[in-house]
Amino acid sequence: MKLPAVRIAALFMTLTMAMSVSSCTVVSDIKSQINTAYTNLSEQELARLVINAIEDDTKVADSFSEIPDPQLDGLTYTAFYEYVSILRSVSSGHGKATSFRILSEEEEDEYFSKVSGSKYDLRSLDEYGELDVIELCYEEDAEPLYPCRFVLCEKEDGTYSLAGAYVSDSIVAYDYVSHYFSTIEDKNTDALSAIIGPIYPESLYISSVISKKADFVIDYYRDKVISDIEDYKLEFLSPVMVTFVIPETLDNDNVNIRSHKVSLYIESNGTTYIDDVIPSNDGDQLYLCRDGSELVTCGETYSVQEIIDILGVPVSQVTDGKVVDSYTDDDDTMHLLYETVLNYDGASLKFKVEYDDNLHTEWTGTLESIRLYRDSDYTVSDIVYQGMNLSELMLIYPMIDEYEYVYSYEFEDKDYEMTFIYDENYNITSVVVASAR
Numbered sequence: 001m002k003l004p005a006v007r008i009a010a011l012f013m014t015l016t017m018a019m020s021v022s023s024c025t026v027v028s029d030i031k032s033q034i035n036t037a038y039t040n041l042s043e044q045e046l047a048r049l050v051i052n053a054i055e056d057d058t059k060v061a062d063s064f065s066e067i068p069d070p071q072l073d074g075l076t077y078t079a080f081y082e083y084v085s086i087l088r089s090v091s092s093g094h095g096k097a098t099s100f101r102i103l104s105e106e107e108e109d110e111y112f113s114k115v116s117g118s119k120y121d122l123r124s125l126d127e128y129g130e131l132d133v134i135e136l137c138y139e140e141d142a143e144p145l146y147p148c149r150f151v152l153c154e155k156e157d158g159t160y161s162l163a164g165a166y167v168s169d170s171i172v173a174y175d176y177v178s179h180y181f182s183t184i185e186d187k188n189t190d191a192l193s194a195i196i197g198p199i200y201p202e203s204l205y206i207s208s209v210i211s212k213k214a215d216f217v218i219d220y221y222r223d224k225v226i227s228d229i230e231d232y233k234l235e236f237l238s239p240v241m242v243t244f245v246i247p248e249t250l251d252n253d254n255v256n257i258r259s260h261k262v263s264l265y266i267e268s269n270g271t272t273y274i275d276d277v278i279p280s281n282d283g284d285q286l287y288l289c290r291d292g293s294e295l296v297t298c299g300e301t302y303s304v305q306e307i308i309d310i311l312g313v314p315v316s317q318v319t320d321g322k323v324v325d326s327y328t329d330d331d332d333t334m335h336l337l338y339e340t341v342l343n344y345d346g347a348s349l350k351f352k353v354e355y356d357d358n359l360h361t362e363w364t365g366t367l368e369s370i371r372l373y374r375d376s377d378y379t380v381s382d383i384v385y386q387g388m389n390l391s392e393l394m395l396i397y398p399m400i401d402e403y404e405y406v407y408s409y410e411f412e413d414k415d416y417e418m419t420f421i422y423d424e425n426y427n428i429t430s431v432v433v434a435s436a437r
Helices: 043-055 057-065 077-094 105-116 164-185 189-199 207-224 304-311 390-396
Strands: 097-102 130-138 149-154 160-162 233-237 241-250 257-266 272-275 288-290 293-296 301-303 316-318 323-328 334-344 347-355 363-372 378-380 407-411 414-422 428-435
Touching: 043 057, 043 077, 043 097, 043 130, 043 149, 043 160, 057 077, 077 130, 077 164, 077 233, 105 130, 105 241, 149 164, 160 164, 164 189, 164 207, 164 233, 164 241, 164 257, 164 272, 189 207, 189 272, 207 241, 207 390, 293 304, 301 304, 304 334, 304 347, 334 363, 363 378, 390 414
Parallel strands: none
Antiparallel strands: 097 130, 130 149, 149 160, 233 241, 241 257, 257 272, 288 293, 288 378, 301 363, 316 334, 323 334, 334 347, 347 363, 363 428, 407 414, 414 428
């Protein structure tokens, strides 16, 4: 993609006045008419007509009619109208545009890096030709957080045109993510499931899982999103990637306000993704359970006798006798800590312990991890068990797949995680609850 050197194109009342090359220049009349005597409009003239349409809805038809057919690049009036309407929704929040500028090569590299740096295999923008990025400038908002930008295409003969295919495909992508927001706003689970469902393989994501995810998304927007849908900010618009920023959402504790980003991606194979990673409602402390009763939890301190009273005598106890940690108390006494593992039928518990006798039979220690490794009566928090399918897991935690199947929570100012090992059929073979690394 050819990216031009630094150029500043200010909108003056006449085309003969000098243009600034370093910053946006205030103009006396951004809506001045174009001298249509030229066969081809210059890039500056073409940009000004687009901006006229952006600034004033009543000027859309006039601007469109003044662009020669070859420079429309196949763009219809309907598409032109929708495109400038989208840009108007971005521009209107910044006040009256007074000038424009053409991004420098470095700035364009940064702008388009949003596409090239994506984790998805996106379609290349090179197929849309040599693109220049135009940015509107404002007297009242000199450095807008979400600037209004559009592209023009430079042809092989050095002339410029609207980027017809780029604009049309950008509208399709924009409408797709707008429809996504509308289904959430309407609380339409079925419609939302139809949007998000196709990207998930049916072998794992059964219909009930997709519906559960859709319900979770709708609940999140209802309970956590403060911003109205018309206040969502368009951060980036292209045929292969569209990004919105929701300015105000609540965190899980309903205390702090933060922004939330939603992006649409279209891969080279045509697959469309909505990347809307909803914060999960994880955070509840997890317990080892049996027959519905909470037994023990990571982070708590137990004596060996307390464990036996709670769980019974273990099948085996394993320790290698090596010191794994130590600390010095207020009396300058050194305390040595060892690792010991108690094995039960289907569950293993690892402790960091300090022995209370010389025979190393009595100890007190902190439960470091819990592992379920075989079908048994043991579960995690009475809902997660060894042998369950990941589809079943996602009916409980609909967003856990978005976090690489890791459940996180905090206890006593320490972070803990529940992780899984599963086989080729997505059946869980092992569940581990342990402190986060």
